[in-house]
Amino acid sequence: MTRPAILVTGGAGFIGSHTCKQLAGAGYLPVVFDNLSRGNEKSVAWGPLVVGDIRDRDALQRAMKTYRPTAVIHFAALAYVGESVHEPADYYSTNVTGTIAVLDAARANAIDDIIFSSSCATYGVPEALPVRETSSQNPISPYGRTKLMGEQIIGDYASAYGMKFAILRYFNACGADPDGELGEWHSPETHLIPRVLMAASGIIDEIEVFGTDYDTSDGTCVRDYIHVSDLARAHLKALMHLEGGGQSLAVNLGTGRGVSIKEIVQAVSRVTARSVPAVFRTRRPGDPAELYADPGSARECLGFVPELSDIDTIVRTAAPFFGLKTKPTRLPLAKTAAPVALRWLRNSGGGSSRAGQIR
Numbered sequence: 001m002t003r004p005a006i007l008v009t010g011g012a013g014f015i016g017s018h019t020c021k022q023l024a025g026a027g028y029l030p031v032v033f034d035n036l037s038r039g040n041e042k043s044v045a046w047g048p049l050v051v052g053d054i055r056d057r058d059a060l061q062r063a064m065k066t067y068r069p070t071a072v073i074h075f076a077a078l079a080y081v082g083e084s085v086h087e088p089a090d091y092y093s094t095n096v097t098g099t100i101a102v103l104d105a106a107r108a109n110a111i112d113d114i115i116f117s118s119s120c121a122t123y124g125v126p127e128a129l130p131v132r133e134t135s136s137q138n139p140i141s142p143y144g145r146t147k148l149m150g151e152q153i154i155g156d157y158a159s160a161y162g163m164k165f166a167i168l169r170y171f172n173a174c175g176a177d178p179d180g181e182l183g184e185w186h187s188p189e190t191h192l193i194p195r196v197l198m199a200a201s202g203i204i205d206e207i208e209v210f211g212t213d214y215d216t217s218d219g220t221c222v223r224d225y226i227h228v229s230d231l232a233r234a235h236l237k238a239l240m241h242l243e244g245g246g247q248s249l250a251v252n253l254g255t256g257r258g259v260s261i262k263e264i265v266q267a268v269s270r271v272t273a274r275s276v277p278a279v280f281r282t283r284r285p286g287d288p289a290e291l292y293a294d295p296g297s298a299r300e301c302l303g304f305v306p307e308l309s310d311i312d313t314i315v316r317t318a319a320p321f322f323g324l325k326t327k328p329t330r331l332p333l334a335k336t337a338a339p340v341a342l343r344w345l346r347n348s349g350g351g352s353s354r355a356g357q358i359r
C-alpha cells in the first residue's frame with residue numbers, strides 16, 4: 001500500500017526533520033521541500049528532498065504534482081528574532097510572501113489540511129501568565145509579526161476556500177532526537193541551550209547571560225522549554241486530528257512550566273558533570289522577562305502531553321551533539337551521535353541553492 005505523502009516545507013530544519021522522522025514512523029511519506037539555506041541536507045532521511053524556495057510557485061507546483069500530498073506541514077521560515085529587526089524585508093518576504101505561495105499551491109492542488117508553525121513570539125509581552133491562546137497577540141518583533149500575519153492569512157483562506165488548519169504556537173524548542181539521529185545545529189547558533197552546551201564543551205569560551213536584573217525568582221529570564229520530539233509528536237496529532245474531521249484550531253505547545261537561564265546552566269553542569277563558564281551581560285533588547293504556556297488547549301483538543309520535556313532529559317538528548325558525555329540515563333542514546341554532531345559543526349557553512357531540483 002502506498003504511504004500518504006505529506007509535504008513538509010522546511011523539513012530539513014530542526015523541528016521539521018524531527019517531525020519527518022515521526023511521520024515516517026507513523027506510516028506517512030514525508031516529502032521535504034527546503035531551500036537548504038538554514039536546513040541541513042543530512043537531516044533529510046525519511047523521504048524525498050525537493051530543493052526549492054517556498055516563494056518559487058512553480059517549484060511548489062511541481063512538487064505537489066509529483067508527490068500528490070494529502071496535507072502540508074509548513075515549517076519553512078526565517079526564525080531569528082534579533083535578525084528580523086535588522087532584516088525585516090527578508091522576514092516579510094520569506095515568512096509572509098512564502099506562506100501565501102504555499103497556501104496558493106495547496107489550494108490549486110485541492111489540499112485542504114494545513115499545519116502551520118507559529119510562535120509564542122506572536123504574543124509579545126504577555127498580559128498575564130500562563131499565556132493562553134485567548135491572550136492578545138501584540139508581537140514586538142518583525143519575526144513575531146510575520147508569524148501573526150501567517151496565522152491571519154491562513155484563517156482567511158480557511159474561511160473563504162474551505163481549508164482546515166492547525167496553528168501550533170511553539171514555546172522554546174530544544175533537545176534532540178533520543179536515538180541520536182538528529183540534533184540541533186543552527187548557523188549561527190543563538191539559542192540558549194545549545195550555547196550553554198557549547199560553553200560546557202569548550203566550543204565557545206563562555207555563555208553570556210543576557211540580564212540578571214529581571215523581576216523573576218533569580219533575576220534571569222524564564223522560558224518554557226519543550227523537547228523537539230514532543231513538538232514533532234504534536235504535529236502528528238494535529239495531522240490526525242484534521243484527517244479525522246476535527247475542527248481548525250490554534251494551540252500553544254509548551255509545558256506550562258517556566259525555567260530560568262540560571263536553572264538551565266545548572267542543569268547542563270549537573271547532567272554533563274562539567275563546569276559552565278558564564279559571564280553576565282546587560283539585557284538583550286526585546287526579551288520579555290517571563291514566558292510560559294497554558295498547555296491546556298493542546299491537551300484537550302489534541303490529547304497532547306509532553307513526555308520528554310523535563311530539563312534533564314532535554315540536556316541529556318542534546319549534549320552528545322556537542323561532544324559531551326552525560327551521566328547514566330534511562331534513554332537509549334546512540335553512540336554515533338557525537339561524531340555526527342562534530343562533523344556538522346565543522347561543515348556548518350550550510351547548503352546550496354539548487355532551486356526546484358527534485359531528488
Ligand SMILES: O=c1ccn([C@@H]2O[C@H](COP(=O)(O)OP(=O)(O)O[C@H]3OC[C@@H](O)[C@H](O)[C@H]3O)[C@@H](O)[C@H]2O)c(=O)[nH]1
Nearest residue numbers: 079119121171172190191192195208209210221284287
Ligand atoms: O547566549 C544566550 C542566548 C540566549 N539567552 C537568553 O536565553 C533566553 C532564551 O533565548 P533563546 O534565544 O534561546 O530563545 P527566545 O526565547 O529568544 O526565542 C525563541 O522562542 C520563540 C521562538 O519563536 C523563537 O524563534 C526562538 O528563538 C532569553 O532570555 C535570552 O536572552 C542568553 O542569556 N544567552
